[in-house]
Amino acid sequence: MHAPPLAQLEPSIITSLPGPRAAELIARDERATSSSYTRVYPLVVDRARGAMMQDVDGNRFLDFTAGIAVCSTGHCHPRVVEAITEQASRLLHMSGTDFYYEVQGTLANRLAALLPNGENNRVFFTNSGAEAVEAAIKLARYHTKRTQMIAFFGGFHGRTLGALSLTGSKVIQRAGFGPLVPGVHHIEYPSCYRCVRRTADASLCCGKSLEQLEQLFARTVAPTEVAAVVVEPIQGEGGYVVPPAHFLRDLRDITRQHGILLIADEVQSGMGRTGKMLAMEHFGVTPDIVCLAKGIASGLPLGAIVASQQVMNWPPGSHASTFGGNPLSCAAALATLDLLEESLLQNATDVGEYLRAKLSELASEFAIIGDVRGIGLMIGMQLVENRESRLPIPKVRDAVVQGAFQRGLLLLGCGDSTIRFSPPLVITRRQVDIAIEILRDVLLHL
Known part of the structure; x- marks a missing residue:
């Protein structure tokens, strides 16, 4: 038996x-x-x-x-393993930033459709979440011609230098690695459980975070110098903190008002973890750039950023990755997307x-x-x-x-x-x- x-x-x-x-x-x-x-x-x-x-x-x-x-x-x-095995018998590697292969283009089209107006969106592939965040930083600076970035205390975006500069989670992650990338400013992430203004009326909650943002614009950095605000729709490393629904909508309004890009770090919250492909969908907010990784390929190394072609307007050679979009990882990601949707x-x-x-x-x-x-x-x-x-x-x-x-x-x-x-x-x-x-x-x- x-x-x-x-x-x-x-x-x-x-x-x-x-x-x-x-x-x-x-x-x-x-x-x-x-x-x-x-x-x-x-x-x-x-x-x-x-x-x-x-x-x-x-x-x-x-x-x-x-x-x-x-x-x-x-x-x-088994379906992910089958997809990897089949792809491994055909092609292990051919750098997708220099050549074409079917599985990468197929996946790019699937990921582009995660944001509204999918045919107008573009995808850049990376190996990890930290690399996706690094790519998003570069793209935001290139597109806006601005240098400053705003992130949140409690946020975790990776351990490479640019991503680490945005990270505000634990001292041990930053200690001894300075100077980090300049021009990064941090404000509080709204936590209703920790809020000293605790109230039964959710519409009155989390004003402190956005107030800090407005104070930052008034006292420290002009909004016309800010390239992007980087936010986790639900903070991961920071404590699985879910913000009040209106926070992300209000943040989106502020960034639009000042021509600032909104970057959603969906590395942990995306790819179905919250019951939707992107956690931002729960809040009715469309970011300018989305960072993806972790669950995207069911265990194989893969990350990506998705943005409209108007935002992803950098020229050939401005950013690349030897292994980003590897055929095996792309095959695993396509099988993953099928299973998520089914x-x-x-x-x-x-x-x-x-x-x-x-x-x-x-x-x-x-x-x-x-x-x-x-x-x-x-x-x-x-x-x-x-x-x-x-x-x-x-x-x-x-x-x-x-x-x-x-x-x-x-x-x-x-x-x-x-x-x-x-x-x-x-x-x-x-x-x-x-x-x-x-x-x-x-x-x-x-």
Whole structure:
């Protein structure tokens, strides 16, 4: 009798963690890899399918991280693997910035259609989210002939120099790497949960952020010198923070008023994670430039920026990438888009609502859960000292993440003391129930 496939199994821990084989491989790895890597727990992956993962000692884990929101269609989806395998037998590489091949052009047309007036849009391919942000910075400066950029505290846009200059998440990410790219200004990102002006009327909320923007224009930098405002529709690294709906609409109005480009960093929030292809769709806002990566190719390295041809007006040779738009990654992305459109956007919506409801039930049991927020399968659970002070408890959050790992559930933190839930978009209600039971057991034994 054959054993069930890994994707159909449930978490099972059979050794102490890390197991003996994992410990051996970790020691070997750490002798040769950069000290800058941040491994949250001693997981050494052997194989994975769907939302399940198995380590080298046979321990099985339910993955609610999806490779930091990358494996959107689940691990090793058979249709993605088939697309990669077929493409690998035909063509591995031919630089798409210098030559043509069918799969890149096909994908470019699919991505161009993500924004209104798709036939008028253009796509530039990169290898990663950070490279997409770098390309967006260059394009914004080239198109506007302006030099200044505005970003938000709590935002994370990457670790290359330009992207890092926009990032305002953690000191450790910037410390020791200055001087960074000049001309970047930061303002607060609206967080209703943290807002000192907390009110039941959402229309009165988040004025502080836009007030800071207007003060910036009045005191520090003229709006006529600003090339772009870069914003995450939902902050990722900053704590899975969902802004009030009118914030992005008001921001869009301000940027239009001053001829400033609006760049949406959809690296983590895009490609179906919120139940729509782009998170901006939830707010009824069309940006000038969209940055994509992570879930775009179900685990293969790929990023892109999308903009109208009026904005993407740089000449040949002004920007290029040897590996951006690699044939294998493009093939994986096309299969990913098919799967998203067929069922996974709806699954992200339906199971996301179910997960958020279950987490809210958990919050009624445990007072340290201060807030549950999110859209689709991009959900944050904020842990606090108590619901009156709302003080963050990062050490407790980290203990919860570790406790979940020891029980077979993979989670990651974000923000000051938030746990992020970003499972593959193939996640089932049964798997949500398993995750909730594991989480409940962790919280009971803190």
